[in-house]
Amino acid sequence: MAVLVFAELENGKVGRNALEVLGGARSVADKLKMEVLCCVLDGDGGQRTGELGQAGADRVIVVKVATANPSDPESYLAALAETCTGIRPVLIMFAGTPVGRQLAPRVAHRLSYGIVTDCLSIRVADDGREILLTRPIYGGKVHAVFAAREGQVITVRPRALRPLEHPYRADPQVDYVEATPRGGQPRTRVVEVHKETESGVKLEEAKVVVAGGRGIGGPEPFAMLEELAGLLGGAVGGSRAAVDAGWLPATRQIGLTGKIVSPDLYVAVAISGSSQHMAGVANSRVIVGINIDPEAPIFHSAHLGVVEDYREFVPVLIEKIKSAKAC
Amino acid sequence: MAEPKPVSPETRNFLLSVGTGTLDWCMQCGFCTAVCPWRLAGGRLGTYFNIRRIQRLAQLGVEGFDDEEALFACTTCALCEAHCPRRVEIVANIRALRGILVEAGFVPQHLDPIISSLYANGNPWSGPRARRLDWARDLRLPRFERDTEYLLFVCCTSCYDPRSQRIARSVVRLLDSAGVSFGVIGTEESCCGDVADKVGAGEAFRQLALSNIRLFQSKGVRRIVTTSPHCFVAFRDRYPALGGEFEVFHYTEVLLERVRHGALGFARRLSERVAYHDPCYLGRHGGVFDAPRELLGVVLTAPLVELAWVREVSHCCGSGGGRLWAETPKGQRLGELRVSDALARGARVLTTACPYCVMTLEADCFGLGQQENLQILELGELLASCCI
């Protein structure tokens, strides 16, 4: 019995996603006293078996498919499913990437396995038999726990699991599987891959978000917010009012019809706190409101409120952070 | 060259079975597309979204009627229905077609948090249920008792949105001044479900409606007065089929009746030039055109400014049918047309009687940089400012 991970490489390297899924697989397999098998495509994958061992794999299965194109899952789906059928692992894990999300349900179907997508955590139940999988439902309002006994495919949300802290083993057993390529014309074709060209930290992933609203008064003062965000390692966004005014690009709009963010720290500068805005930041851990008006509704939802003209307060805050960092 | 598409009788029959019963009445005259306000908005939806085409594809059972961008563009304003020579129930068709996608789990991304919150919190704003009455924090708000005449049902938007809370507070003040016997139930109330209904989330709508119906019945509610036309129409037209028979009124109707009986008077008159925007759900859907105008007639010293498109053919602000939760690029928004029209007619105040309209028109007025020239006021706010 084994736990199987499909390791998708990022630009030919073992990236963060693969490390996380292998780390998660390792902790589950240890509890279940099972091996971690890691499937990887030949080519770059064949060069990385040592790293995969360090990341937590006991055994690496290098799948050779002549026509495999890593970004086109259909080109190696059959080979992968065949490999899994031979092993029948209790659990098959994919990272929740575009490729993983395409492969997982197809593999599950071919093996008649169950599937739970977008898992946030995975652990073994106290009885040592069931695997408990947590995933968000109702738009993240509720976490549901699913219990799997056997034959389960899952996808794991990126950044939900942790890579191993210490290398596991440098010399995993390596097996090669030669698969016959699927005949016929490929049904899909990757036309091109667009990289999003957004500089700095992505809003949706930022741990700290500093946002400005209508009360900022113009585009120039956003430089001040950029500086604050930079010091905190965060990103800058704004209310729709700031976007409508042309002070920020539409990609920086935060709220129900903009980006929904859930940082550890959300700083709302000169934003009144409309429901459309606040519903987009409701999952933030700490919300700080900076507003000149003590009656501003933002103070009903903020954990910390600063009643002050932001033009007075933010420069002082920036100086304080700078001097604290200098110590 | 468009590829030929096979006509599927199965799909057709399925579409008819989910409630597009009037689809076959459509004779493809195209009136609906011609009058749809999206034509005037310019931008992508102005050319891409074609309601006649959606009816046709669905009639034939040909794929394409389920194009998410087009299908969810409709604001369900029903202007097209008002012009359709065959009386096709276009909005009901849209609802059913959306339902096929949504009930199969293909919820458009922008609506996902809304529907989730309706299930989880009983409102579309991700507001905690326990804070449903926050808008009345410092008011002495009567509770609904067995001998109360009206249940006052406050729209979720006015419960949770800080700007919109002012609307609920004004309506309470007016009902109070008019000596109306009213009360709220409070945190056990759920969203009327109109948005769920119109975006095709039929199961969410059913659950919300049934929970309200049980609650209202258990409290002995017979008459309901609403702050929002969306709740008004949902209660009046959609609840009876689920067993909820209540007498439903929009607050403007209740106030007008009190004014006529001399029970409500206003100490102050307004001399500003005021225009009135008919909310689609109060007007075309609800059939209430005169009550707001008559109330305005009592407090305005100058004649009401009428916009280009009013009453039965009024143009939508752009926020019905789930569009309050959808983004439209600046410069292509329906509300901008209403704001511009009011400005062109020399109005200084644009008033309306719906929390969605207020939210949208205000954002669009600001977006156009016209906030100094045109004030957006909800009718209740305007009337309350004329009380002593």
Ligand SMILES: Cc1cc2nc3c(=O)[nH]c(=O)nc-3n(C[C@H](O)[C@H](O)[C@H](O)COP(=O)(O)OP(=O)(O)OC[C@H]3O[C@@H](n4cnc5c(N)ncnc54)[C@H](O)[C@@H]3O)c2cc1C
């Ligand atoms: C269809 C639709 C979709 C929408 N989607 C979104 C969305 O996704 N995201 C969003 O944000 N909004 C959205 N809105 C708009 C929303 O309704 C509000 O209009 C908007 O959020 C208000 O932005 P704001 O808080 O920046 O401006 P305001 O409400 O005008 O608030 C400005 C605040 O700045 C304060 N202020 C002024 N000067 C200073 C100073 N010197 N120092 C400190 N504070 C100061 C004021 O006291 C005030 O509280 C949407 C609206 C519609 C109709």
Ligand code: SF4
């Ligand atoms: S106006 Fe009515 S009959 Fe004419 S195309 Fe539209 S739905 Fe069909």
Ligand code: SF4
């Ligand atoms: S209901 Fe309104 S928005 Fe929808 S198609 Fe008809 S006229 Fe256009």
